Structures are given as structure tokens and as C-alpha cells.
Amino acid sequence: MAEPVLKVAGLIKRFGGLIATDNLSLDILPGEVHAVIGPNGAGKTTMISQLIGELRPDAGSIRFMGQDITTMPVHRRSHLGIARSFQITSIFLNFTALENVMLSVQAHDGHSFRFWRDARSDPRLREPALAALAQVGLQERADVVASALSHGEHRQLEIAMALATKPKLLLLDEPMAGMGPEDSARMVTMLKKIKGSISILLIEHDMDAVFALADRITVLVYGKGIATDTPDAIRRNAQVRQAYLGDETAGG
Amino acid sequence: MTLLLVEQFLNGLQIGLLLFLLAAGLTLVFGIMDLVNLAHGSLYMMGAFFAAVLTEWTGSFLAGALLALPATALLGIVTEVIALRNLYTRDHLDHVLATFGLILFFNELARVLFGVGGMAIPLPDSLLTHFEILPGLPYPTYRFLIILVGLLCAGFLYVLVQRTRLGMLIRAGATNREMVGALGVDIKLLFTLVFGLGSALAALAGLMAAPITTVQIGMGDNILILALVVIVIGGIGSIRGAFIASLLIGLVDTMGRAFLPNMLGTVLSPADAGTVSEALSSMLIYILMSGVLILRPAGLFPAPGR
Amino acid sequence: MPQLPLRLKSPITSLVGSALLILLGLVPVAATVLDDPFMLTLFTRVVIMAIAAVSLNLILGYGGMVSFGHAAYIGIGGYAIGILAHHGINEAWIQWPVALIGSALSALLIGLLSLRTKGIFFIMLTLALAQLVYYLGNGAYAYGGDDGLTIQQRSSFGGLIDLNDKESLFYLCWVLLVLTLWLTYRIVNSRFGMVLQGAKSNDRRMATLGFPVFRYRLTAFVIAGTLCGLAGILTATYTDFISPAMMHWTRSGDLIVMVVLGGMGSLFGPLFGAFTFLMLEEILSSWTEYWKIVFGPILLLVVLFARGGIDGAMVRGAAGYALTGLVTLFAMYIVHYLWYDDWVPAAIVLAVAALAIVAIWLRQRRTGGQHG
Numbered sequence: 001m002a003e004p005v006l007k008v009a010g011l012i013k014r015f016g017g018l019i020a021t022d023n024l025s026l027d028i029l030p031g032e033v034h035a036v037i038g039p040n041g042a043g044k045t046t047m048i049s050q051l052i053g054e055l056r057p058d059a060g061s062i063r064f065m066g067q068d069i070t071t072m073p074v075h076r077r078s079h080l081g082i083a084r085s086f087q088i089t090s091i092f093l094n095f096t097a098l099e100n101v102m103l104s105v106q107a108h109d110g111h112s113f114r115f116w117r118d119a120r121s122d123p124r125l126r127e128p129a130l131a132a133l134a135q136v137g138l139q140e141r142a143d144v145v146a147s148a149l150s151h152g153e154h155r156q157l158e159i160a161m162a163l164a165t166k167p168k169l170l171l172l173d174e175p176m177a178g179m180g181p182e183d184s185a186r187m188v189t190m191l192k193k194i195k196g197s198i199s200i201l202l203i204e205h206d207m208d209a210v211f212a213l214a215d216r217i218t219v220l221v222y223g224k225g226i227a228t229d230t231p232d233a234i235r236r237n238a239q240v241r242q243a244y245l246g247d248e249t250a251g252g
Numbered sequence: 253m254t255l256l257l258v259e260q261f262l263n264g265l266q267i268g269l270l271l272f273l274l275a276a277g278l279t280l281v282f283g284i285m286d287l288v289n290l291a292h293g294s295l296y297m298m299g300a301f302f303a304a305v306l307t308e309w310t311g312s313f314l315a316g317a318l319l320a321l322p323a324t325a326l327l328g329i330v331t332e333v334i335a336l337r338n339l340y341t342r343d344h345l346d347h348v349l350a351t352f353g354l355i356l357f358f359n360e361l362a363r364v365l366f367g368v369g370g371m372a373i374p375l376p377d378s379l380l381t382h383f384e385i386l387p388g389l390p391y392p393t394y395r396f397l398i399i400l401v402g403l404l405c406a407g408f409l410y411v412l413v414q415r416t417r418l419g420m421l422i423r424a425g426a427t428n429r430e431m432v433g434a435l436g437v438d439i440k441l442l443f444t445l446v447f448g449l450g451s452a453l454a455a456l457a458g459l460m461a462a463p464i465t466t467v468q469i470g471m472g473d474n475i476l477i478l479a480l481v482v483i484v485i486g487g488i489g490s491i492r493g494a495f496i497a498s499l500l501i502g503l504v505d506t507m508g509r510a511f512l513p514n515m516l517g518t519v520l521s522p523a524d525a526g527t528v529s530e531a532l533s534s535m536l537i538y539i540l541m542s543g544v545l546i547l548r549p550a551g552l553f554p555a556p557g558r
Numbered sequence: 559m560p561q562l563p564l565r566l567k568s569p570i571t572s573l574v575g576s577a578l579l580i581l582l583g584l585v586p587v588a589a590t591v592l593d594d595p596f597m598l599t600l601f602t603r604v605v606i607m608a609i610a611a612v613s614l615n616l617i618l619g620y621g622g623m624v625s626f627g628h629a630a631y632i633g634i635g636g637y638a639i640g641i642l643a644h645h646g647i648n649e650a651w652i653q654w655p656v657a658l659i660g661s662a663l664s665a666l667l668i669g670l671l672s673l674r675t676k677g678i679f680f681i682m683l684t685l686a687l688a689q690l691v692y693y694l695g696n697g698a699y700a701y702g703g704d705d706g707l708t709i710q711q712r713s714s715f716g717g718l719i720d721l722n723d724k725e726s727l728f729y730l731c732w733v734l735l736v737l738t739l740w741l742t743y744r745i746v747n748s749r750f751g752m753v754l755q756g757a758k759s760n761d762r763r764m765a766t767l768g769f770p771v772f773r774y775r776l777t778a779f780v781i782a783g784t785l786c787g788l789a790g791i792l793t794a795t796y797t798d799f800i801s802p803a804m805m806h807w808t809r810s811g812d813l814i815v816m817v818v819l820g821g822m823g824s825l826f827g828p829l830f831g832a833f834t835f836l837m838l839e840e841i842l843s844s845w846t847e848y849w850k851i852v853f854g855p856i857l858l859l860v861v862l863f864a865r866g867g868i869d870g871a872m873v874r875g876a877a878g879y880a881l882t883g884l885v886t887l888f889a890m891y892i893v894h895y896l897w898y899d900d901w902v903p904a905a906i907v908l909a910v911a912a913l914a915i916v917a918i919w920l921r922q923r924r925t926g927g928q929h930g
Contacts, residue, residue: 078766
């Protein structure tokens with residue numbers, strides 16, 4: 001088995017008396033889509049926050065490509081190749097879609113202490129940005145101000161921004177949140193296209209999407225990983241059904 | 253020397269308590285409505301002016317003071333309804349700008365109504381006495397009264413916030429405004445009441461300070477900054493924090509002003525020592541606040557949920 | 559709070575802004591023709607304040623950093639000149655670099671201390687640190703303390719330009735304003751500018767993308783402080799005086815008003831703002847000594863209803879109102895100048911302005927256009 005891209009071991013995070021992450025261990029193999037599912041309050045967003053560096057775990061370790069990043073600051077992890085999309089859309093509403101992605105590209109194109117040249121017309125920023133927009137299917141809307149885009153397009157833009165940094169690991173926090181069936185289907189198709197070349201950690205409630213995309217699924221309940229296996233095995237796992245899937249199939 | 257220390261300590265207490273009255277209103281409004289109200293200092297000033305005018309009319313300081321409180325509360329409420337209500341959903345910069353505009357307005361309004369010279373509030377003879385707090389230490393009765401009133405108000409606020417239904421709403425509103433509204437509480441009324449209470453407290457501080465400092469245009473501007481320092485150090489929305497921080501600042505400021513000139517007089521000429529110590533004393537508070545913010549960017553007692 | 563689209567560049571603002579610049583450039587000509595040196599003094603002040611406002615706009619309008627202590631740099635730049643002059647050093651070639659470096663270092667220090675905080679805490683901290691500088695000035699008894707410092711002899715560029723000549727001084731200020739505007743234009747459209755604006759919009763996202771936001775903000779802060787120090791140098795030069803009062807937090811408030819009134823985050827906004835603020839001050843103060851009573855509510859109304867300021871109005875299709883306002887201001891100044899004590903011409907101008915505004919409003923209603 002290949003060396004995991006991300007290796008989380010014994011992660012613990014407490015908030016006062018509440019345990020949000022309870023001795024969590026999981027790993028993500030190169031090129032796989034590893035989905036994390038669980039009921040609300042299971043600690044999925046807390047987990048992602050620790051992976052991206054916004055929260056510091058109380059115990060445990062996070063290794064990326066073999067390197068210990070447990071306490072590394074947020075912006076440095078981005079340069080190592082970890083990208084994240086936000087559960088609640090976090091884009092630059094004043095900028096156009098293209099400018100949003102160009103910022104992403106700019107972040108990884110050396111330092112930005114350049115005060116003179118016009119940035120918006122810089123091909124080094126435009127070309128990769130347009131490519132990322134094309135990857136998610138937004139190239140027609142490149143020059144639209146982000147505040148004028150639909151919710152579904154915001155989610156697509158989120159992913160384009162993450163992709164533009166050419167990450168090795170993509171952390172997707174409920175990318176399909178608030179999307180209708182058409183938009184969701186489009187997102188799934190897009191993710192299928194990029195999977196394999198990038199490793200993806202996918203947090204999602206949309207079970208159709210999860211089972212369509214995931215190579216492996218980890219089930220998180222009260223901050224604890226109760227099972228990690230292939231989608232079929234998870235579907236059949238009695239403990240999981242009891243804790244989660246049984247209630248979810250009604251709502252999807 | 254100890255007598256001097258005690259005297260200055262009491263002075264610091266007195267100033268601290270006045271500051272607390274001002275800061276309590278500010279922190280309530282900031283904590284619950286998330287409104288930065290720079291014009292709070294203007295209410296302090298208007299309270300003092302109202303008291304001065306009403307004292308002249310009625311011939312009694314007590315009557316003047318008692319009438320000035322509801323008058324200023326009313327002024328505050330009118331301001332809130334007309335101008336400030338629309339700002340609750342805006343960001344802090346908008347608050348700062350809008351209330352800065354109100355400061356300009358109130359300063360000029362006071363000039364139009366009361367003239368440029370300022371006013372004085374003569375104290376009744378009964379309050380112009382001294383009495384011996386400690387053997388050999390006569391302390392002005394009026395200042396002692398300020399301390400008493402200040403402590404009473406602090407106690408009243410404590411009871412209000414911790415033990416009454418209104419206080420519970422206030423504390424709930426400070427942590428989650430939307431929920432309180434969703435629970436069926438008339439949030440607009442609550443806000444207006446809180447604002448009125450804050451205005452009355454500011455007026456009380458202003459009219460009590462007035463006999464000592466005289467009533468002047470712009471008297472609220474400088475003390476407003478101190479009140480902002482208090483709530484930043486004490487934690488936004490925290491009455492307890494405001495209390496502790498006010499006393500701390502009152503003491504630091506008073507002790508500084510009392511002892512710095514002498515300390516500096518050993519190395520500088522009296523005139524220069526005066527100038528420098530005046531400046532340094534003013535700087536002490538800002539140095540204190542800067543220090544606190546640099547070490548704890550969210551204040552000493554950050555309110556929960558922030 | 560709805561944000562204005564960043565780049566809805568209306569050609570109107572560039573046109574009006576450039577026109578205003580050119581008109582300002584012609585002031586010395588008018589002053590000579592009308593033989594009125596006071597006019598030159600007034601507009602020198604407008605130009606210098608515009609430089610200060612442009613510098614603040616960089617961090618406030620584009621960068622989202624609400625610094626309530628920006629006026630401190632006017633003081634620092636001015637006092638550098640004053641103190642050196644006090645000690646007999648009048649060569650501008652020495653004074654100016656010292657003043658600029660002093661401003662830059664102060665901004666560096668203040669920025670290092672305050673940029674870790676956010677929101678109201680940042681506002682308070684910048685205010686506090688600026689007040690420290692203010693009190694420092696008050697306590698500097700050797701240099702006048704709170705009475706301020708008179709500059710006995712003006713700086714000299716050694717024959718290159720005569721700063722004692724009002725016209726030359728005005729043109730120096732004007733050229734520096736143009737250069738400052740151009741510099742700002744290049745900065746905000748560069749990669750650095752993108753980072754600054756992105757951080758204003760969503761600084762959490764910027765960090766996730768991989769930008770160490772703090773150092774970019776600090777750099778912008780230092781640039782802004784230095785440019786404002788330049789305004790301080792010019793202030794000390796043209797008034798031959800500098801005092802701590804120029805650094806008081808209410809002066810910083812005035813600068814913020816200028817930036818917001820003119821339109822935050824726009825190139826010509828601060829110019830519109832400084833011009834309008836000082837014109838209003840000049841005109842209104844001649845009508846009544848209580849002119850500030852009008853100013854407060856104007857500010858309040860702008861904040862409540864015209865958030866984008868003058869520039870925003872032009873960009874959002876309310877150009878008619880904004881232009882009417884500016885032209886009225888201009889006309890009022892002329893009226894105030896020519897018929898100082900007579901209220902009739904002023905009333906006529908205001909009546910015409912009111913009619914124009916009603917006409918524009920009716921037209922917009924009829925065509926169902928955007929309301930501004």
C-alpha cells in the first residue's frame with residue numbers, strides 16, 4: 001500500500017468539558033477520495049480546522065507527505081499543498097470570479113511585494129486562473145462580480161480557488177451545501193474528473209454524492225471515528241447504520 | 253505621607269467611580285446592541301448642562317440633578333430612535349463615523365443653547381464642608397458623596413443585571429441578540445430601555461463631575477476616550493470588568509498626577525516638570541491600555557461568545 | 559453590509575477627478591488675476607489635506623484598516639521640520655528625508671503594535687498610540703509644548719525652488735498630490751494592492767490561500783504613514799508652525815470623514831472628500847459661527863444613506879446628484895467669494911441646486927432608472 005498523503009494519529013481536541021475530537025486516526029491515500037460522514041455535531045468541521053491549521057489539537061499528530069504539520073501555521077500549509085474549501089462560502093465578494101481565482105494563483109507565485117505592474121492583466125495569473133475556472137465549469141462567468149453569482153456558482157468558485165493552488169490534498173467541507181439536484185450532479189461529475197490526480201478529503205451530508213465518489217468512508221460520531229472502510233462495507237456495517245445511516249436515508 | 257496616599261487613593265476611587273458610571277452605559281450599549289457610541293460623551297456633557305440650567309432655575313442642586321437625569325435619558329432615547337436605530341446592522345466604522353457626527357452636532361448645539369463660556373454649578377453649603385475620614389485627614393464631603401453614589405449605583409447595576417428579569421435579558425442579549433428576539437422579547441424596546449439607562453448613567457456622571465470640573469463644551473470628548481479605554485480593558489459587555497478597569501484607571505491616573513510632578517521636580521525646573529508630568533500622566537492610561545491590548549488583543553475579560 | 563463592486567469604474571469619476579485636479583492647478587492663476595493671496599493659502603491647505611486623505615484611503619478605503627490615529631503622522635512630519643529648524647538646520651535636503659524616515663519608523667512601530675488586533679480594538683489602539691504622540695508633543699516643553707512650535711525660517715532647497723514664494727509652494731504641493739495619486743493608482747492595481755484589497759474583503763480566506771497577511775498590511779501602513787508625514791512636512795512649511803493640536807484624535811476623525819465622504823476605496827474619492835470638507839468649512843463658517851451644527855448631521859446622513867460617498871454616488875448611477883453637489887459647492891464658493899455679506903446670491907444658487915436635484919429625481923423616476 002502506498003504511503004498515505006495525510007496521516008492523522010490520535011487527534012484530540014477539547015473545548016472546556018466538551019470533547020470535539022476524540023482520539024481520531026485516519027489516513028488518506030494518494031489519489032483517493034476519502035469521505036468523512038457523521039451526524040451533525042460529530043466534529044467534522046473541528047477536524048478540518050485542525051487539518052488546515054486554524055485550530056491547534058490538544059494531542060495527537062498530523063503528518064502530510066511524511067512531514068509533521070501539527071502546529072504549522074495556516075498559510076504555510078497552503079504552500080505545502082493543502083487546500084481547503086469552506087462550508088460557508090468564503091470568497092471575495094467584491095472581486096470577479098476570475099480575480100478570485102487569480103488571487104489563489106498569486107498566493108503561490110512567489111511574494112506579492114510587487115507594487116508597480118498591473119496585476120489583473122498579468123498572464124502568469126490569468127492563464128492558470130482561467131484553467132481552474134474551466135475545470136469547474138465557470139469559464140463563462142469569469143468576469144462576473146462574485147456577489148452576482150448564484151449559490152451553486154459560489155460553491156464551484158470555492159473549488160476553483162482551491163484547485164488553482166495545484167494542491168496535493170483537497171479538503172472539501174460540504175461542497176454541496178445548499179445545492180439543488182442539478183448543481184449537485186454537476187459538482188459530482190466535476191469531482192470525478194479531478195479525482196485520481198489529487199487526493200480529496202470530502203465532508204458531505206449528500207449520501208448520493210458520497211457513495212458516487214468515495215473510495216473509502218470514515219464515519220465520525222461524537223468526534224470519534226467508529227469505522228473506516230469501503231462504501232459497500234460501510235453500508236452494511238451494523239454499528240454505522242445504528243449510529244447514523246439509519247436515520248439519514250430518510251432525509252438523504 | 254500615608255495620609256496623602258489615603259487622600260489620593262480616595263480621589264482615585266472617586267474618579268474611578270465617575271468613570272465607571274460613564275463606562276457602564278457605554279459597555280451595556282456596546283455589549284448588547286454591538287453599537288460603538290462615541291456620542292456617549294455628549295450625553296455626559298448634556299447631563300451636566302441640563303443640571304446646571306435646572307439648578308439655576310430651581311435654586312436647588314438636588315432638584316436640578318434629579319430633573320437632569322430623566323431629561324438626558326429622554327434626549328438619549330430620542331437620539332436612539334431617530335439616528336442610531338438604523339445603525340445596529342452596520343459595521344463598527346459606520347458607528348464611529350455616525351456618532352462622531354453626533355459629537356460635532358451636540359457640541360455645537362450646546363454652544364448655541366448655552367453659550368461658549370461654559371457654566372458652573374454652585375454647590376449647596378451643606379456639601380461644601382469637609383469631614384474627618386481618618387484622624388488628621390479632612391476630606392471634602394462632596395467627593396465622599398460621589399464615592400457613595402457611585403458605589404450605590406454599582407450595587408444597583410449588579411442587582412439589576414444579575415437578579416432581575418431585565419438583567420437576564422440584558423445578559424442574554426449580550427451573548428446572542430437574535431435568540432432573544434426570537435424568544436418573543438421586544439428587542440427594540442429592550443434596546444431603547446438600555447440606551448435610556450446608559451444615558452441616565454452618563455448624565456449622572458456628568459452632573460456629579462460638574463461642580464468639580466465646571467461644565468464646558470467638549471467636556472465629554474476626553475473622558476469618552478477614557479471610558480472606551482475602560483471597556484476595552486474591562487471587556488466589552490462586562491459590567492464587572494468595567495468596574496474593575498475604571499477603578500484601576502482612576503487610581504493610576506490620580507496617583508500619576510499627584511506624585512509625578514514631585515518626582516520630576518527633582519530633575520527638572522518646576523515649570524518644565526509641570527508640563528512633562530501633565531503630559532506623562534495623560535499618557536499613562538494609554539500606555540496601560542496599549543499594554544493590555546498588545547498582550548491580550550481581546551481585552552482582559554472578553555465577553556463570552558465573542 | 560453591501561459592498562460596492564470593486565471595479566465598476568465609471569468614466570465619470572475619472573473625468574471629474576481629473577477636472578478637479580486641473581482646476582486646482584489653475585488656482586494660482588486665478589489668485590493672481592483676482593489679486594487674492596488668501597485664496598492661494600486656502601487651496602494650498604486643500605491640496606495638502608488631499609494628500610493626507612489619499613494616504614489614509616490606502617489603508618482605510620482599500621485596506622480596511624480603520625486607523626483613528628492617522629493625524630499623528632502630520633505631527634511627526636511637521637515636528638521633524640520644526641525641531642530641525644529650531645536647531646538651525648534649514649536645508650530641506652536634510653529635513654525632508656529625516657521627516658519621512660521618522661514618519662515611516664513611527665508607522666512601523668505603531669503598526670507592529672496594533673495590527674494584531676481587529677475591529678474596535680484596532681481603532682482604540684491606533685487612537686491610543688496616536689494620543690501618546692499627541693501628549694508627547696504637549697510635554698515637549700523645549701519645543702513649545704502645547705503652544706506649538708513656530709518655524710522662524712522656511713526650509714530651503716538651495717535655490718532649486720523658493721519655498722517662500724506662495725505660488726512655488728502651491729505648485730510643489732500640487733505636483734506632490736498628483737504624484738501621490740499616481741503612486742496610489744499603481745499600488746492598488748499591483749499584486750500588492752490585490753493582497754491588500756483581498757485582506758479587506760476576507761482576511762481569513764487570504765490566510766488559507768497562503769498569504770501572510772500581516773506583513774502586507776504592515777507595509778501598507780508604513781507607506782500610508784510616510785505619505786501622511788509628507789503632508790505634515792508641507793503643513794509645517796506653509797504655516798511656519800506646528801502644534802500638538804494638529805495631532806489630536808479629532809483631527810484623525812476629520813481625515814476619516816474626508817475619506818468616507820469622498821468615497822472609500824476609490825482613487826479620486828479622497829480628493830473629492832478633502833475638497834468638499836474644506837469648502838464646506840470655508841463657506842459655512844462665514845455664514846454662522848455654529849457651522850459645525852450642520853456638519854454633524856451631514857456626516858450622519860452620508861453614513862446612513864450614501865455609504866459610498868461622492869465617488870460611490872457617481873459609480874452607482876447617482877452621478878447627477880453628486881455632480882450637482884460638487885458644482886453647487888463650487889458655485890457657492892464663488893458666490894461666497896464675490897458677495898461675502900450678501901445672502902441673496904447664495905440663496906439663488908441653493909434654489910437652483912434644489913431645482914436641479916428635483917429635476918434629476920423626476921427624470922430618474924420616469925425612466926425607472928436606478929435610484930441613488
